[in-house]
Structures are given as structure tokens and as C-alpha cells.
Amino acid sequence: MHQRRDTLVRVTCTGPLHQQLKLYFSRDKAGERVPTCFFYRSTRLKEDDSAAGLRLDDGDIIDAFDFGESSSSVKIITKINRHLTLKVISQAGKVFHIKAKGNTPLMKVARKYAESFGLKLENIRLFYCGRQLSHQKTVAEEHLFDGCQIHGLVRF
Numbered sequence: 001m002h003q004r005r006d007t008l009v010r011v012t013c014t015g016p017l018h019q020q021l022k023l024y025f026s027r028d029k030a031g032e033r034v035p036t037c038f039f040y041r042s043t044r045l046k047e048d049d050s051a052a053g054l055r056l057d058d059g060d061i062i063d064a065f066d067f068g069e070s071s072s073s074v075k076i077i078t079k080i081n082r083h084l085t086l087k088v089i090s091q092a093g094k095v096f097h098i099k100a101k102g103n104t105p106l107m108k109v110a111r112k113y114a115e116s117f118g119l120k121l122e123n124i125r126l127f128y129c130g131r132q133l134s135h136q137k138t139v140a141e142e143h144l145f146d147g148c149q150i151h152g153l154v155r156f
Helices: 017-025 106-116
Strands: 003-009 036-040 061-066 070-076 084-089 095-100 124-128 149-154
Touching: 017 036, 017 061, 084 106, 095 106, 106 124, 106 149
Parallel strands: 003 070, 084 149
Antiparallel strands: 036 061, 061 070, 084 095, 124 149
8 A cells, every 4th residue: 555745845956857856766664675666747757857957946846756656746845047136244233135146156145145235245254044155156056045045245
């Protein structure tokens, strides 16, 4: 008898979707690897399919089946080209809203923040959940989402 469970999974849009989903569904209760396959709109996902390539929207459902005891529905909650608003909070508590897409480099976000306060880009450091964000990565690569609160710190 198959058990059904629903799971929300955040994925990056440009990376192989199959690899990301396997992290959540490839082991049974004993921690053993089990074969898992994923279906989107009745089509089995290939190893190299990406969320962007499949044009997934927020809330799209992917069905996951292992060949053991369970099947799952996976709700996708990120998309690369969707506009989102990031809240950058200064050390003084001032909030600055920046519109971006998943493929926007964080250097562009940092530049907008720096310009709004008359600061130099090289003095800006962005932090999310206690970790410094790389200016070389994109919003999606750093797993940021709509309404995300980032802290902007100035280094002198």
C-alpha cells in the first residue's frame, strides 16, 4: 500500500531539477537509497530538465514516486524570471525595497543600495540569515525569495 505525502520544495530554476528533487525523496525510512522518478504534467522528468526549461510557475505540482511504499506531490515554490521585491535594511534601520528577478546578479542589488545612500559599491556587504551574500551570484543562486529581508552593512 502506497502512502501519500505532500511536500513543499524550493528549487533553483537553472540547475538540474531531478538532482534537486532526489535530495528530498531518494531515501527510505532506514536511510537506504530507493529508485525515484518524477512526473510533471504526465511526462517523466529527464536528468537534465530544469525548472526554467520546463517553464514551471510558482505552485506547479510535480509528482514523485519511489518504488517502495510512498508517492508524493511536490509543490514548486520558486521561478527564475518572476519579479520579486527584496527588502534591504540598513544599519540605521532604514528599509530600501529593490525589485529583482531570480537571474539578477547581487552586484546589481548592492549597486542600487549603495547609490541610494551615496556609498561606494566596494564598501557594501549584504547579509541574509547571518551569512554574507556573494556579489558574484544571482538572487536565485543565493536562494532569496519575494519579501526576503537582507541586511546591508557598510565596511569602512
